[in-house]
Amino acid sequence: MRGGHRSGNRNRGRGAFRGGRGGKNRNARDTRTEPWSNIPRENMFFESYYRRGIFMDEHEFEAMWKSMASDLPNSFRFTGTKSDALAVREIFKKRYIPNITSVTFDGEPVEPPRAVSAFPDELVWDMKTHKKVIRRFPPFAEFQKFLVAEAASGNISRQEVVSMIPPHFLDVKPGMVVLDMCAAPGSKSAQLAEMIHGDEEDRVKNAAANTPFDSEGGDYSDDGRSTGLLIANDTDYKRAGMLVHQVKRLNFPNLIVTQHDAAIFPSIELPSAPGQRRQFLKFDRILADVPCSGDGTARKNINVWQKWTPKDGLGLHNLQLRILFRGLQMLKKGGRLVYSTCSMNPVENEAVIASAIEACGGNSKVQLVECSDLLPGLIRRPGLNKWKVFDTSALSGGQDKKGHLFTSWEAFCTTKEKFAKEDPDRSFSPKMTEGVFPRSEAAEEERIPLERCMRVYPHLQDTGAFFIAVLEKKDDIKIAQIKSTHDVAAPTQSTQENSALPEALALKRKLEDADEDQSTKRSKTDDESEENIGMAMTEDDQNSELPASSVIDETPEPPVNGSTANKSADRVSAKTAPTNLQPSSQKQIEYFEYLPADDPIIADIFDFFGVDKRFPRDRFLVRNKDGLMLNKVYYTSELTKTVITMNKDRGMRFVHCGVIMFVSHKIKTPDQLKCPWRLQDEGIKILAPWASKRIIECTSKMTLYKLLVEMFPKLNQEGPHHLNEVGDQLQSLEPGCSFMKVEKSEGEDGFPFDMVFPLWRHPGSVNLMVDKEDRKATLLRLFNEKDPVIKNHVADKAAEKALKEKENKQDEGEKADETSHVEANGMEISEE
Numbered sequence: 001m002r003g004g005h006r007s008g009n010r011n012r013g014r015g016a017f018r019g020g021r022g023g024k025n026r027n028a029r030d031t032r033t034e035p036w037s038n039i040p041r042e043n044m045f046f047e048s049y050y051r052r053g054i055f056m057d058e059h060e061f062e063a064m065w066k067s068m069a070s071d072l073p074n075s076f077r078f079t080g081t082k083s084d085a086l087a088v089r090e091i092f093k094k095r096y097i098p099n100i101t102s103v104t105f106d107g108e109p110v111e112p113p114r115a116v117s118a119f120p121d122e123l124v125w126d127m128k129t130h131k132k133v134i135r136r137f138p139p140f141a142e143f144q145k146f147l148v149a150e151a152a153s154g155n156i157s158r159q160e161v162v163s164m165i166p167p168h169f170l171d172v173k174p175g176m177v178v179l180d181m182c183a184a185p186g187s188k189s190a191q192l193a194e195m196i197h198g199d200e201e202d203r204v205k206n207a208a209a210n211t212p213f214d215s216e217g218g219d220y221s222d223d224g225r226s227t228g229l230l231i232a233n234d235t236d237y238k239r240a241g242m243l244v245h246q247v248k249r250l251n252f253p254n255l256i257v258t259q260h261d262a263a264i265f266p267s268i269e270l271p272s273a274p275g276q277r278r279q280f281l282k283f284d285r286i287l288a289d290v291p292c293s294g295d296g297t298a299r300k301n302i303n304v305w306q307k308w309t310p311k312d313g314l315g316l317h318n319l320q321l322r323i324l325f326r327g328l329q330m331l332k333k334g335g336r337l338v339y340s341t342c343s344m345n346p347v348e349n350e351a352v353i354a355s356a357i358e359a360c361g362g363n364s365k366v367q368l369v370e371c372s373d374l375l376p377g378l379i380r381r382p383g384l385n386k387w388k389v390f391d392t393s394a395l396s397g398g399q400d401k402k403g404h405l406f407t408s409w410e411a412f413c414t415t416k417e418k419f420a421k422e423d424p425d426r427s428f429s430p431k432m433t434e435g436v437f438p439r440s441e442a443a444e445e446e447r448i449p450l451e452r453c454m455r456v457y458p459h460l461q462d463t464g465a466f467f468i469a470v471l472e473k474k475d476d477i478k479i480a481q482i483k484s485t486h487d488v489a490a491p492t493q494s495t496q497e498n499s500a501l502p503e504a505l506a507l508k509r510k511l512e513d514a515d516e517d518q519s520t521k522r523s524k525t526d527d528e529s530e531e532n533i534g535m536a537m538t539e540d541d542q543n544s545e546l547p548a549s550s551v552i553d554e555t556p557e558p559p560v561n562g563s564t565a566n567k568s569a570d571r572v573s574a575k576t577a578p579t580n581l582q583p584s585s586q587k588q589i590e591y592f593e594y595l596p597a598d599d600p601i602i603a604d605i606f607d608f609f610g611v612d613k614r615f616p617r618d619r620f621l622v623r624n625k626d627g628l629m630l631n632k633v634y635y636t637s638e639l640t641k642t643v644i645t646m647n648k649d650r651g652m653r654f655v656h657c658g659v660i661m662f663v664s665h666k667i668k669t670p671d672q673l674k675c676p677w678r679l680q681d682e683g684i685k686i687l688a689p690w691a692s693k694r695i696i697e698c699t700s701k702m703t704l705y706k707l708l709v710e711m712f713p714k715l716n717q718e719g720p721h722h723l724n725e726v727g728d729q730l731q732s733l734e735p736g737c738s739f740m741k742v743e744k745s746e747g748e749d750g751f752p753f754d755m756v757f758p759l760w761r762h763p764g765s766v767n768l769m770v771d772k773e774d775r776k777a778t779l780l781r782l783f784n785e786k787d788p789v790i791k792n793h794v795a796d797k798a799a800e801k802a803l804k805e806k807e808n809k810q811d812e813g814e815k816a817d818e819t820s821h822v823e824a825n826g827m828e829i830s831e832e
């Protein structure tokens, strides 16, 4: 299942053989060590459903299915601020594409990477090149190296093409408040964060330099800084950790990571005036990229072929619906929510959308948005208004599995009744509800225009499959009474906007749901399918079209009770198929303590760097219980601070926020330094436009090269040096940190974009405070230096000294001089 339980190629085949290890299914093939290309891409039920479920005509199905069984191209996206992304893209196009394009293999030209035309600015690329070619031809191997280095630096994100689509439909504008409800591992969150920051860099530059600007051109209310916020959430503790890793690299101070079940995401309190009603945060935009069966990922996920069962989708419908409800509750009036899955199953898609809109009160409350004008280059198919629902029936114990296709709830009920009389041992999924079926005809004004949803299939532009629906909240909503799927006593409260689900209710649900924890359920289902698919093949064929013999198309019945369009309350179910209600590992306590605006150490730092008084001093936080400035100081935006301070003691589980701005510089004699705090690569860009002291300009490529290949180039206070214009400026500078600015410039010796680095002035040397991997990536990007050797005479000297000390049989561990201590990345060094 997509959402943490099924994984990609890394785990392929593992789960599929679970039954075999347990002694069942002894003849099954162990595919765990087989190459992906050798594993049959066949699954009778999977194919039967999509062939016959009214998705597309036969001709198109054949094209779709052929594509589904082929390998997925690799794809990547240039990330970061627009100007940086475009500059890195240019390096890629000019340096690598021409060499790659000239390669031939087996007499044929090799297809080079191509820009995916559906996305603007040639920022998204895919490539089909086979591993063999990449290994064999140096131009590809070099390009691969560039890709790996830039992915590690965060300038390139390796992301599936279809997965990049949903954020584009959210239409996020800089400064908006956005929630990503199911965000891990975080590739879409990264896209959303980039959108929230939009043209921030230019705005801040204007504001800081007091350059006259056109206020129409952006929000200058916080001196050009983005006033928006992204909350990226995931229920799974470990996956939330992956999310932190991914978004941390963006260095955005307006980003919070939380760990909650999205279906009961707590309301976020905001300050309210005394005596006034409590205020809660509402979002301009919400992405609900929900956990799903993931059958649209079959081109890269062997599990889909080996384990697909209709119960995957049926089991998730309710959780998906509850997440969508909660999202709609938290959305601002006029706000937009994108619901997406990488599943093709309408039970997880159109059925969820229809149930949600009905439960909210229909089209006048929540409306599907027509999106043909957005991403016009994206080839897509309209959402379905008619579909069949697939289920398997089996005898108790799971044997004798048969597939059934139902066109309506009524047809399902009739069949179920028939079986109850004629074959009482045979049962269907208890997750079959009226809500998973297509709606019957309704008056035009009541009809939900599901054709406005978007379906992307593999054959349309050589991608995976995806479903996207864009919803706009037209009016305040009250969710209709929630009723359980299978007659379990259900909570009767209506859930109101502006209030979190009461904790007791949430707990009750968790307890109920724990009985059917999805992970337990999945392993049961897996065992069933392994044991029984073989038996289904021997079942009498009730439909001559299907060689596999086990799918029965239940005859459509006319609706029994006429229109079902107004029966939202009956369809809506509170009982959920939770994925991970238990965090996947123990939560550790995180502290977020803000420093007072008049903190004297912050004041000293600001003074040292000449930071403009317009740069806020009240948004710095530390991550220890006592709120002490011990080691690292983080910066956050104003709204981030409000959200954290108002809600951290209300039970909200914050996992991450803030960008590291200052780090204490550990040396033996900090008193001899005026400012023993150093600027940090992560936060330096945010502060740089506002600083007026300790600014060093680097104007030549040669100087930057020297500073990159040598960790501690010598620079005495007097006498000759080799650091050109940077050396001249640094020679008389008192020890401590500084900003080294590099401005974008044209020409051979020019720089492709603006850069700023922390540069430490020691009494006898300097140190560009960039870790080894980033140095290497920068050398490759700017100088096409493939295997640079980074000189570090301090480390060499320290190693030499350690060796001598060892030879002298001294305990070098205890006696090592802290002033010559070298950390692996070369950033913790004081003075040699």
Ligand SMILES: C[S@@+](CC[C@H](N)C(=O)[O-])C[C@H]1O[C@@H](n2cnc3c(N)ncnc32)[C@H](O)[C@@H]1O
Pocket: 002, 003, 004, 163, 181, 182, 183, 184, 185, 186, 187, 188, 189, 233, 234, 235, 236, 239, 260, 261, 262, 263, 289, 290, 291, 292, 579, 580
């Ligand atoms: C399809 S993945 C999201 C992918 C992500 N949007 C991205 O682009 O990287 C679904 C995620 O939902 C999470 N999840 C599952 N149940 C959830 C719940 N009840 N609340 C919040 N997140 C949930 C899973 O842990 C998983 O990370």
